[in-house]
Structure formats: structure tokens, C-alpha cells
Amino acid sequence: MLNEMKAKAKDFPLKEARAMVKDLMKANQAIYWFDFLLSITIGATAFAVTVVSETFSAVGIISYLIATFALYRAVIFIHEIVHFKKGTMGAFKLAWNVGCGFLVMVPMFMYQGVHLDHHKRDIYGTKLDGEYLPFGAQNPWKNVWYVISSIFLPALIALRYIILTPLGWIIPPLGRLLWSRASSLTIDMDYRRPAATERDGKFWRLQEIFAFLYGWSAIALWYYGLLPGKFFAVWYAVMFLVLFMNSIRTLGAHAYRNPGEETMSVAEQFLDSVDVPGSFLSALWAPVGLRFHATHHLFPNMPYHSLGTAYKRLKNNLPHSELYLEATRPSLFHAMKTLWHDAATRQAK
Numbered sequence: 001m002l003n004e005m006k007a008k009a010k011d012f013p014l015k016e017a018r019a020m021v022k023d024l025m026k027a028n029q030a031i032y033w034f035d036f037l038l039s040i041t042i043g044a045t046a047f048a049v050t051v052v053s054e055t056f057s058a059v060g061i062i063s064y065l066i067a068t069f070a071l072y073r074a075v076i077f078i079h080e081i082v083h084f085k086k087g088t089m090g091a092f093k094l095a096w097n098v099g100c101g102f103l104v105m106v107p108m109f110m111y112q113g114v115h116l117d118h119h120k121r122d123i124y125g126t127k128l129d130g131e132y133l134p135f136g137a138q139n140p141w142k143n144v145w146y147v148i149s150s151i152f153l154p155a156l157i158a159l160r161y162i163i164l165t166p167l168g169w170i171i172p173p174l175g176r177l178l179w180s181r182a183s184s185l186t187i188d189m190d191y192r193r194p195a196a197t198e199r200d201g202k203f204w205r206l207q208e209i210f211a212f213l214y215g216w217s218a219i220a221l222w223y224y225g226l227l228p229g230k231f232f233a234v235w236y237a238v239m240f241l242v243l244f245m246n247s248i249r250t251l252g253a254h255a256y257r258n259p260g261e262e263t264m265s266v267a268e269q270f271l272d273s274v275d276v277p278g279s280f281l282s283a284l285w286a287p288v289g290l291r292f293h294a295t296h297h298l299f300p301n302m303p304y305h306s307l308g309t310a311y312k313r314l315k316n317n318l319p320h321s322e323l324y325l326e327a328t329r330p331s332l333f334h335a336m337k338t339l340w341h342d343a344a345t346r347q348a349k
Helices: 002-009 014-024 029-052 058-081 090-101 140-170 172-181 204-223 230-251 266-271 280-285 293-298 304-317 321-327 332-348
Strands: none
Touching: 002 266, 014 293, 014 304, 029 058, 029 090, 029 230, 058 090, 058 230, 090 204, 140 172, 140 204, 140 230, 140 332, 204 230, 230 280, 230 332, 266 293, 266 321, 293 304, 304 321
16 A cells, blocks of 8 residues: 555646645734634633533533633644744744643643654654554554543643653653653654754743643642632543544544655655545544645645645646545545554455
8 A cells, every 4th residue: 555655646746736825825823813812712711611510510511522622722733833934923832832731731842843853754654753653554453542542641741740840850860751751742652752952942941840830830729729629620531532532633644554664755745644624523623724634744834724725726726636635535434444444454464
């Protein structure tokens, strides 16, 4: 399957595709601010309603779901942030960290630098790519375990910043271990983050400190009776569902055909990725443009609000558009079914 895809990629009209969308590369800051602030406001309000409402009541359940989807959308803006041109949107980055990143204990530095490797031709799909595993080439039941493991992640995130972070400050070997093994938003549990450089940002240590302070501030407010204990249960439940949905979205983001040995061109990355344009539901499980993940791999710096327009334009006007549409799936279910079939077929050989 991988060799067949590589052969098709040679015919992909990449030059024509870039020419068709060159006018869509500028970000509209007003859209970013409005979307993020609306998402975080709805999410925080629904979160508060969930905390104060009766547990398992209709109001509590509905507010929990609203909080989860809204905060999920707010969190996913981290993907856009790491693609911002260096030196731009500084105020937005700060607002995201303060209003969202520290709250969910996923500060910006955990994705900065790491994600850009995922787009490099000499890293994408290889064993150096922390955001890629051979889901389409391994035992499909491992994919199920990957999704189920989401239940443990909120506890590990809290442990990392509330307990281990201060210990890492006074025990240098532990601090280096935390940077290498517990400071990256990746899906490969064996991923080792390289030593910090300028690409990881100048203020990653400060972000780590604020995530620590947010966690202990919540504990202090609970201790002094200003915050109900239910807050922590709701935080865990919301974070679990956010991470659970994101793990399913991740499985639907690529075909994952590369077992890890071969590098892949931009066109090959595209054909190994997935677009699920869908409808309103697609925007819920793959927010902020991620339902156009294959198109994003063609144009990593294109703002999320332009991806839908780019998809339609390329679908209707690109020469050999049938090759472009090979990365499209009609639904998440179809993408997951295809991934399972590919993995099972590969294992049967």
C-alpha cells in the first residue's frame, strides 16, 4: 500500500495546487480572537454550571458536554499557534496560555517545536516523528488500546505539573527526564524530546512555572473552602473526554501506512493523511480546521479558517482532482473502518 501511494504521489499537481490557494494564506486575527474567546467563555461557563449543578442531573450532563466540546475547541488552537509565523500573534499566544493552556495544564511549549517536526520531509512518518505511529500497519487492537489509554492521561498531566515539576527543579536528572519524556504532546510513548533550543521558545520554563502555580492555586482554594472538591472531578472528566475525542480524531487524521523506515515528500504526506469535510458534526470532533488534515499537510501555514475554501477550490478545479480526493473520507466512521481494514490486511500477510 505504501509503495502504491508513493507512485501516485509522483503525479500529484502540487505546483498547481499551491498557485490556486496562494491568496488564502493570510490569517484574519479577528476570526482567531472571536472564535477562541467565544469558545473559552462558553466552555468556562458550562464548566462552572457543571460544578454547581446536581451530579448526573440533566442540567449537569448537558453543561458537561457543552463544556467539553467548547474547551476542546479552545485547546485545539494550540495547533494553530505553533504554525504562526515567528514574531506574530504574540498577544493571542499569551491569552491562550493564560486563559486555556495553564488551566488544562497543557502550556504552549508542549507542542511548540515538536509539532513542526511532524511536517518535515525527513521526519514525518519515521520513528523520529512523535506524532506518528504505524496504526495502519500494526495489530489493529493496539489502536483500540491507544484510545482507551486516554482515561489515564489527565492523572499523568496533573502529576507532571503539580508534583514532579517542582521536584525537577531541585533534582536536575529528574528535570531532564521530564523534558525528554513528559513535555511533548505526542502519541508515541517512546518519543524522546531533544534538548531545549530556541525553537522551543524562550519562555518554556516560565510556562512550566505557571502551570504548576495554577494547579496548586486550585488546591489552595479548595483547602480554604473557596472551591468545591467537585471541581477536580469535573476537571478530570472534561479532560478525559477531550483527550478521548482527540485520540479518535488522531486515528482519523492519517492513513498511517508508514512503518517508520521511509521519509515522505509533501505529496506523499498528503496521500497518507485524511480530509473529512463532513458537516457540523465533523467540526465538533475535529475543530479549528482539523477535519481538513490532509489539506493542512499540503499547506501547513494556511490559517484554519481558509482550509474549507481551499478544499472546495482544489476539489472543483485542480487537474486530476480524483487524486486529490483520494485523501477524502465521507465520515469519521469510514476513516476508522479503513484504518482497521488496512491494519488487519497488513497483519494477515
